[in-house]
Amino acid sequence: MKIYDRAGFPNPSRIRIVLAEKGVESQIEFVSVDLIAAEHKQSAFLLKNVSGVVPILELDDGTFLAECTAITEYLDNLDGNPTLTGRTPLEKGLIHMMQKRADNMLIDNIGIFFHHGTPGLGSALEAHKSPEWAHRKEWGLRHRELAIEGLRYFDDVLATRPYVAGGTFSMADITVFAALLFAGAAGIEIPDGCAALKAWHARVSELPSVKNRSGQNLEAEDLRRLGF
Ligand SMILES: N[C@@H](CCC(=O)N[C@@H](CS)C(=O)NCC(=O)O)C(=O)O
Structure with missing residues (x-):
């Protein structure tokens, strides 16, 4: 493969x-x-x-x-x-739901901020952005705020359970972890007060699959x- x-x-x-x-x-x-x-x-x-x-x-x-x-x-x-994607119908449903939220609330908003509120990947990509979006910096900045709201949401979730979709590490955790990588590259930090999200991030960063990828x-x- x-x-x-x-x-x-x-x-x-x-x-x-x-x-x-x-x-x-x-x-x-x-x-x-x-x-x-x-x-x-x-x-x-x-x-x-x-x-x-x-x-x-x-x-x-x-x-x-x-x-x-x-x-x-x-x-x-x-x-x-x-x-990672669920063994029972309930696990599958919960993981799918939380993974979709991580994509919608974090990765998508961080991506729009990164590509439209910062220089993004640079000049070679400019020609491939929608012309009416390309220079909407304020619109990109709005998505930075939405991403921060998303981080607060996942902090609330992780205050109630060890992993994003429940008791075990899943695809939803991987998406939130990647979102934090992306947030870091885009200059968005985990907000102060998000202790559960920070503790989860420290714990997940030490998993062998994450640490040694x-x-x-x-x-x-x-x-x-x-x-x-
Ligand atoms: N929904 C896609 C998103 C993939 C994606 O956005 N990948 C980024 C790299 S992190 C990319 O190729 N970006 C290039 C671009 O947007 O021009 C997935 O889940 O695979």
Whole structure:
């Protein structure tokens, strides 16, 4: 199997954690996609994923799977023990609900802020933004506020249970963890007072699949190009 992604980016990190959780990293060939040069917006990549985003999984028969949730569901079910996406109907429902909230309330808002309220991935991507959105900095800033409201929501959730969707680590935790990676890159910190979210983050950061996920940092070249 092949994964097309870029080390250190938030959504690719979701799948790298899944691969480590499921113990299948050694079966994967990673193909690095140069996001800052907009390689993912060129026709060769769009033929693999019409959405023009990473990660994508290519199976040995040539099937492409895009979307972190779909890739996670596939990988999680390979061993017949879908711990990350739910083993019972109730687990599946709760994980799906919380994962969707993490995407909607965190990743999507942070993404809009990052791409429209900051220089984002830089000039090569400008041509691929909707013209009427491209320079709406105040609109990007509104999504920063929405992302912070989302962080407060997950703090409330984690004050009541050990993991985002209940008693065990799941896809929903992975999405919130990736959202915090993205928030950090976009300059959004966990708000003061969110003790439960901070404690959860410290605990999840120490899980072997999270701590040792391969290529966990942005490449030095990308850091320099992004101005860090
Ligand atoms: N909904 C997609 C989101 C993927 C996504 O936004 N990936 C980012 C990398 S973290 C990307 O490719 N960004 C490039 C861009 O927006 O131009 C998923 O779940 O896979």
